[in-house]
Amino acid sequence: MSMEAASSAAPFTRFEQLRFGREVLQREGEALIALAGRLHEEFCLAVNLLYECRASVIVTGMGKAGLIGQKIAATLASTGTTAHFLHPAEAIHGDLGRIHDGDVVLALSFSGETEEIVRLLPTLADMHTEIIAVTARPDCTLAQAAAVTIALGSLKEACFLGLAPSTSTTAMLAVGDALALVVSRMRHFAAADFARFHSGGSLGRKLAKVEEVMRPLHDCRLADDEQTVREVLVSGSRPGRRTGAIMLTDATGKLTGIFTDSDLARLLETNRDADLDAEIGSLMTRDPATIQAGQLMQAALEILSARRISELPVVNDRGEPIGLIDITDLVGLQPVTDAAAQAMLSTETDKLSGPKTISLPNRPTT
Numbered sequence: 001m002s003m004e005a006a007s008s009a010a011p012f013t014r015f016e017q018l019r020f021g022r023e024v025l026q027r028e029g030e031a032l033i034a035l036a037g038r039l040h041e042e043f044c045l046a047v048n049l050l051y052e053c054r055a056s057v058i059v060t061g062m063g064k065a066g067l068i069g070q071k072i073a074a075t076l077a078s079t080g081t082t083a084h085f086l087h088p089a090e091a092i093h094g095d096l097g098r099i100h101d102g103d104v105v106l107a108l109s110f111s112g113e114t115e116e117i118v119r120l121l122p123t124l125a126d127m128h129t130e131i132i133a134v135t136a137r138p139d140c141t142l143a144q145a146a147a148v149t150i151a152l153g154s155l156k157e158a159c160f161l162g163l164a165p166s167t168s169t170t171a172m173l174a175v176g177d178a179l180a181l182v183v184s185r186m187r188h189f190a191a192a193d194f195a196r197f198h199s200g201g202s203l204g205r206k207l208a209k210v211e212e213v214m215r216p217l218h219d220c221r222l223a224d225d226e227q228t229v230r231e232v233l234v235s236g237s238r239p240g241r242r243t244g245a246i247m248l249t250d251a252t253g254k255l256t257g258i259f260t261d262s263d264l265a266r267l268l269e270t271n272r273d274a275d276l277d278a279e280i281g282s283l284m285t286r287d288p289a290t291i292q293a294g295q296l297m298q299a300a301l302e303i304l305s306a307r308r309i310s311e312l313p314v315v316n317d318r319g320e321p322i323g324l325i326d327i328t329d330l331v332g333l334q335p336v337t338d339a340a341a342q343a344m345l346s347t348e349t350d351k352l353s354g355p356k357t358i359s360l361p362n363r364p365t366t
Contacts, residue, residue, distance in 0.1 A: 054102035061108030072176030112140025214323035257284030
């Protein structure tokens with residue numbers, strides 16, 4: 001159908017859009033479930049080839065399969081398996097030189113007869129490079145040249161014309177994920193390893209260690225727990241953006257408590273002016289929640305959310321504060337849970353409802 005004819009066709013109603021969209025997802029989902037039931041020994045052989053690869057996994061595919069291959073190569077690389085994508089058309093114009101002794105090729109072609117892929121096979125055979133084929137049938141040209149073939153079987157594309165790669169590429173992507181994640185588990189790939197490869201963006205920050213994200217001690221408010229509230233507030237200012245809490249320590253430098261802006265607001269709202277000259281240790285929150293240096297930010301986020309707090313001191317193995325995590329610095333690191341949202345809302349409401357500059361009542365005269 002031409003574009004002109006399509007534009008004059010009957011409108012595609014929202015009901016029809018939803019019906020067809022759900023049908024596409026259902027077809028692809030059913031295909032994946034069926035494929036999971038068909039995985040057998042060939043999958044294990046492919047996993048072992050990837051796990052024992054002495055060099056790099058070279059992923060190749062043409063067109064839509066090539067785009068899927070790029071994602072599979074990225075997943076392998078980010079989960080502990082050295083991997084690169086090789087464009088098959090570029091390969092026959094010199095890029096075959098990127099393949100070295102010990103490499104394993106993961107080749108994607110649903111038909112198994114893709115011209116650019118088939119043209120690589122004789123050279124790969126001469127190089128004694130083992131091939132893992134992901135294709136529809138075990139009797140195609142690609143499968144015949146491969147050491148291991150993962151056969152996807154006969155799949156019906158979700159496209160209403162039955163032509164656009166959709167179900168087939170979804171199946172390829174899922175098999176690639178399964179291969180990468182099984183091999184990663186066999187390598188005992190840990191969260192710390194994952195963090196090393198994902199240092200950027202919100203994911204990188206969640207996987208960073210707390211000391212890499214926290215406000216360092218020189219940017220925090222810190223005081224002796226034997227000082228009065230007034231003394232602490234007068235002497236505890238810091239340049240730059242102020243934290244919403246004061247960390248309090250004893251004579252040995254260990255963290256004993258925390259005093260927040262909300263604690264101060266409650267004193268002023270209840271006319272407890274006399275408490276401004278009381279020892280802050282008697283009014284602070286004792287033994288507050290903390291996180292030890294070396295932990296991941298993900299753990300800190302979970303504590304902030306579960307405890308519904310806005311500030312989390314970071315301590316060393318001796319219990320001494322070395323910094324502070326403020327929830328306002330972490331917006332965007334994860335979907336905000338109801339508990340985290342409520343904690344942020346309560347804290348920000350307290351801050352906004354109070355005076356911008358707090359004038360302390362005069363010290364009582366004697």
